[in-house]
Amino acid sequence: MNPLIQNYLRSEYAQGKRRTIFCPGCGNGIILGYFVRAIDELKREDGFDDSKLYIVTGIGCSGNIPVPLKYNIIRALHGRALSVATGVKLVRPDSEVVVFAGDGDLLSIGGNHLIHTIRRNVGIKVILVNNMLYGMTGGQVAPTTPMEAITHTTPYGNPEPPLDACKLAVSLGATYVARWVVPLAKQCIQSIKELLLHRGFGLLECLSQCPVYQGRYVIGIDRPSKIMDYYLKITVVSDKPSYGDKITIGKFVDYERPTYEEIMWSIVNKAREGGNYEA
């Protein structure tokens, strides 16, 4: 077992009694490794305090990414990770709240929550794992599935155009938005570090391979390393999000504005001062 990762695993996993649930070559396992390395680097460089870390997950394979880690983990209902995370952030504004969610979770069943969490600028950091379909339930079409792609629920080709999560986030005023792709390890790790240090809402979309469903049906390649190569072929670095035949990757926005928890707590404090409120 890799000793760096082992350091961050819960005891059953660190002792080798449990293993991740992912299929061979799944990008989720790679993202888990990137996340651990980002935290490890931050702890050494900036004295990042990981005892304040709370991780909330959506449902789906990607919701399982942080499960082996020895952090506070909340498994929310499908699509509701952001609502639970907002609650944690409001109650403990000095905590670092990270959400792991899949494209199906965050953009279809949870799309409504995504819109309002961004609008409010809640200081939570979302790692969106985009494998272009619903992996866990057997490869059904998702809002991110490319048009005409074959999935289990679109056997004649997907009739719907896909949704660009980053474009949506930028248009709603998200204060940090980036999209990277699993084969670009350095960029992914760097972006996770920026996300963790960011004040306000942040979204990192990570294009990831699901070899068994997306690989076989959407792309037509099932060898994990070949899907990684394919991803590098269809992506191009830019400062503007776009999600078509070519998908743009890079950091799209990074700025600050007042966060929801700051505004809420200033209201709470004002009310307490004015009304002789006893805490």
Added chain:
Amino acid sequence: MRRRSIVVKIDVDKYLCKGCYICVDKCPTKVFEVSSVIGDYGIFLPEARHVDRCVDCGICELYCPDYAITIIRSGGNEA
């Protein structure tokens, strides 16, 4: 300054490896080969047969989805 260390061994955990062969395909100097040894998941384990070719880029460790790979170095403390 970066200290020079030498990769002496690359360990593949036979309990964790799922046989995705990302390491085999992605190593820039083709250090890995698929062996005939069967791992816990019933797959043929990759084996770092040509460690002498390793350039210590760390890609195999970074890409392994199941944290099965450990690069073992020596001489890290010498100038």
